[in-house]
Amino acid sequence: MKIWRELLILVLVFGLIWLAFTWRPLSLPDSDFNLSSEREEDLAELILDDIKNQYEFYDDSITNMLLSPITSRLLDSLNPKKYEYRFHLIDSSGEINAFATIDGHIYVFSGLLKFVDNPEQLAGILAHEIGHHENGDLVDRLMKELGLSVLLAVMTGGDAVMVSEISKILISTGFDRKQEREADEFAYNLMIKSQINPARLAHFFTKLKAEEKSYPDNMEIIASHPNSKNRIEGALSHPLPKAFEEREFEIEWKKLIEEIL
Numbered sequence: 001m002k003i004w005r006e007l008l009i010l011v012l013v014f015g016l017i018w019l020a021f022t023w024r025p026l027s028l029p030d031s032d033f034n035l036s037s038e039r040e041e042d043l044a045e046l047i048l049d050d051i052k053n054q055y056e057f058y059d060d061s062i063t064n065m066l067l068s069p070i071t072s073r074l075l076d077s078l079n080p081k082k083y084e085y086r087f088h089l090i091d092s093s094g095e096i097n098a099f100a101t102i103d104g105h106i107y108v109f110s111g112l113l114k115f116v117d118n119p120e121q122l123a124g125i126l127a128h129e130i131g132h133h134e135n136g137d138l139v140d141r142l143m144k145e146l147g148l149s150v151l152l153a154v155m156t157g158g159d160a161v162m163v164s165e166i167s168k169i170l171i172s173t174g175f176d177r178k179q180e181r182e183a184d185e186f187a188y189n190l191m192i193k194s195q196i197n198p199a200r201l202a203h204f205f206t207k208l209k210a211e212e213k214s215y216p217d218n219m220e221i222i223a224s225h226p227n228s229k230n231r232i233e234g235a236l237s238h239p240l241p242k243a244f245e246e247r248e249f250e251i252e253w254k255k256l257i258e259e260i261l
């Protein structure tokens with residue numbers, strides 16, 4: 001009898017160990033899981049290194065000159081903020097895109113800066129990416145794609161292949177429509193607070209829609225394609241406060257971009 005009892009205990013113990021290693025949360029509400037900020041910061045740096053292996057980056061002086069006037073206006077209107085935001089400018093004229101990784105990092109391709117008609121349109125895109133951060137979409141997405149145990153293993157071990165996988169996940173699109181809609185809503189509100197008309201995003205999407213055949217549809221900023229019509233209508237119909245007045249950036253955008261990029 002004793003041997004059976006010991007066998008049963010052994011099976012139970014192995015069963016529990018197996019469960020501990022294979023259990024994945026099916027879905028966690030956003031608020032239930034937070035990476036510790038230190039771990040998120042470390043992983044964000046590893047992702048940055050990985051992306052730097054794939055792309056050329058503009059140096060800080062050019063990045064700041066082109067992006068800071070826009071990002072500082074948006075961030076001044078954002079209180080409180082979840083992150084200290086960091087913006088990176090990637091030298092890739094062919095890519096009209098921007099994406100967010102984690103811990104407040106936002107990457108912008110030079111192709112996007114060349115494509116937009118004005119800094120107000122770019123502000124709209126950046127506000128959308130900030131929205132993904134503030135809404136917790138990035139960590140939520142990694143949790144869904146990797147599961148908690150893999151994510152924790154990468155953060156404690158920093159395995160290069162896994163980091164590269166994570167970069168790939170974050171560079172490609174993958175938010176659901178609800179997250180995209182909420183990031184757009186966030187952008188409209190942040191734009192209004194920053195005295196930029198949300199209609200600027202509609203102008204951007206209209207321009208993109210007119211040319212979309214030549215772009216891959218897995219880009220973050222056109223992720224809600226084929227819903228771009230709804231997106232344009234959403235930006236145009238977003239209610240403005242009564243006394244709203246847009247304050248345009250005093251930048252000769254097209255001239256500046258031609259000179260620098």
Ligand SMILES: [Zn+2]
Nearest residue numbers: 180183220223
């Ligand atoms: Zn998005």
